[in-house]
Amino acid sequence: MTDSVATATAADVIDMAAQRQSPLLQVENLSIRFDGAPLGINVVDNVSFSVAKGKTLCIVGESGCGKSVTALSLMGLLPTPPARIVGGTANFGGRDLFSLSERERADMRGNQTAMIFQEPMTSLNPAFTVGDQIIEGILRHRRISKAEAKERALEMLRRVRIPAPEKRMRAYPHEMSGGMRQRIMIAMALANEPQLLIADEPTTALDVTIQAQIISLIRRLQDESGMAMILITHDLGVVAEVADEVVVMYAGRIVEAGSVDAIFEDPQHPYTIGLMGSVPSLGRRQGRLATIRGTVPSAEMMPKGCRFMPRCPFADERCVNDAPPLAELEPGHWARCWYAPLELHRGGIV
Amino acid sequence: MTAVAPDPILEGIDLVKRFGGGGLLASPTIVHAVDSVSLSIRRGETFAIVGESGCGKSTLGRLLLRLIEPTAGDIRYEGRSILSLDPKEMRQLRRELQIIFQDPFASLNPRMTVGDIIGEPIWLHGLAKGSERRERIAELLRTVGLLPAHVDRYPHEFSGGQRQRIGVARALAGEPKLIIGDEPVSALDVSIQAQIINLLEDLKERFGLTLVIIAHDLAVIRHMSDRVAVMYLGEIVEFSTTDELFDNPLHPYTQALLTAIPVPSPVNRSPKPLLQGDVPSPTAPPSGCRFHTRCPHARPICKEQHPSLETAGDGRKVACHFWREIQNAGASALSASPQSAALAKRMALYTSWRERQDQVTNPSRK
Incomplete structure (x- = not known):
């Protein structure tokens, strides 16, 4: 018994190591700029991350x-102008997404990569039935008959647990609730078995009981298909429930990155800590909330040093003048702060 | 508490x-x-x-x-x-009795300055006039964490959080x-x-x-x-x-x-x-207990009798x-x-x- 457990663990470790070596998507030094922004101020600045097959990056x-903006650039949906990729690569299965032609991107979208958005009503065409819309997406990428595509669409509706799928195929988006529409979007996104799903705030517009249904659905479908997922959210609760790896972004830069356990149990960046303090606890009340002062600076007001400096309680002259690098504090756990770990540099008596 | x-x-x-x-x-x-x-x-x-x-x-x-x-x-x-x-x-x-709304972008009149938005209830209820009113508006702005200098600006010049502060200041204006x-x-x-x-x-x-x-x-x-x-x-x-x-x-x-x-x-x-x-739709609420259609503990009586x-x-x-x-x-x-x-x-x-x-x-x- 003990032996088999030990073997499994060893195999897992090797498996994980293999995946870390060859991620499905590897983004390196991505920078995106908006036309008209002050010189050198990128809306996404030197962002690197990767996601492995079957894993979820939040x-x-x-x-x-x-x-x-990062997500849209990966899908080739960045509105250009005003947004432009000014640097970086995104290696997806051996090809750089950013150097593909428009046509190649279109072939990939909804096929190898797919995306779901916050508000399903704005992503569905109100003039067509949901069945037609799912079938259209399948026929765009597969050489199969319309009848086969319809069968595939029905199967997808069953997989996302839509009640009475035959009837729902003929329904229009407005005839459905927000939760049902999000299920339709997921069915549509997964119809061609993408290797990568990008979900941008997929449950933010939904009620809490419906949000829980959708999260559990996405996780189950991911387990079944082994696809990789990038989930974009502001909700730390959702992150804790689904993430394997986490990237925390602030004002266009990654300020902290690591495994979900590292981020929640050993947060290093003052912004990450402030964000956690801003969320009310579900346990008994523990006094006032810790807050982050002020607001995100506009592009014109962007500080030249650490971008979090104007709001950071720990900031000093060094932070004003020099932008800290994203430093690896523990293997796989990175933070962009001169004074991490804080107890070492800022632990003295205040 | x-x-x-x-x-x-x-x-x-x-x-x-x-x-x-x-x-x-x-x-x-x-x-x-x-x-x-x-x-x-x-x-x-x-x-x-x-x-x-x-x-x-x-x-x-x-x-x-x-x-x-x-x-x-x-x-x-x-x-x-x-x-x-x-x-x-x-x-x-x-x-x-005052109310603060969810959307700070929709609940403030875009054509009014912050001073007018906050000053309106003061004027409406005759609470203060002239310089006293201006002083009161400045005080309210400080109370909600804005600056008295913001008085001549318009709502679109503020972030969502700041607009919500303006909404709070307005609610407070009538005491x-x-x-x-x-x-x-x-x-x-x-x-x-x-x-x-x-x-x-x-x-x-x-x-x-x-x-x-x-x-x-x-x-x-x-x-x-x-x-x-x-x-x-x-x-x-x-x-x-x-x-x-x-x-x-x-x-x-x-x-x-x-x-x-x-x-x-x-x-x-x-x-x-x-x-x-x-x-379920509130146009046709379920009979009996309205929650019975989703309740994991529902029994026949729940469909018939309203608790x-x-x-x-x-x-x-x-x-x-x-x-x-x-x-x-x-x-x-x-x-x-x-x-x-x-x-x-x-x-x-x-x-x-x-x-x-x-x-x-x-x-x-x-």
């Missing part, structure tokens, strides 16, 4: 941190 | 609100938005109304301020009915006794949410306000409120002090709501029992035929997983440096 951050 | 003497400031008695089904041109479908809701809000407390979309919580909030007229029932403010007041008397009263916040923080980023929550709590303390918070976020409610009413399809299904509700939820819907919250800790990732299906809101000891009320059995069925209370040692240590460090940050710089800008 990108966390607040409005304006660059998380959605 | 102190014990409050039961001194009702605002009461709703058997409130009913239906929309539609009126005259020739009205929609023939009737929406049962609020159905036989009675509640009593005590002076000085923070009272929360929680529920999902379409449960009638916002309608109830508007009824309590008589922003819309109830179909039936009564609203009492400081012991007297406000339904019989004429428009002029009602306007007088509005000074004392109210009670403020209803209808999802006051749900449109804001997490770090800004925390700022506004702390601001509302500080103001409540400073001005002796009564707060009614309408929200869907249970963590916000647990943090802010003393007592909670849980609504489902237009009805109150459970009524409790906040700690008891979270420690021992009685109604199966409350239990489901608490189970569904994603807990911000990766330690216990076990699959949870989830509520199936969607909320009354019965007392469940110590000021608690619950509308469920089987709450006693369900309670013993071992529905787990919500437990917050403890912080790791490293997080606790750094959080304490963060908090103390954060306090110093406020002291060193302008103390009014929190």
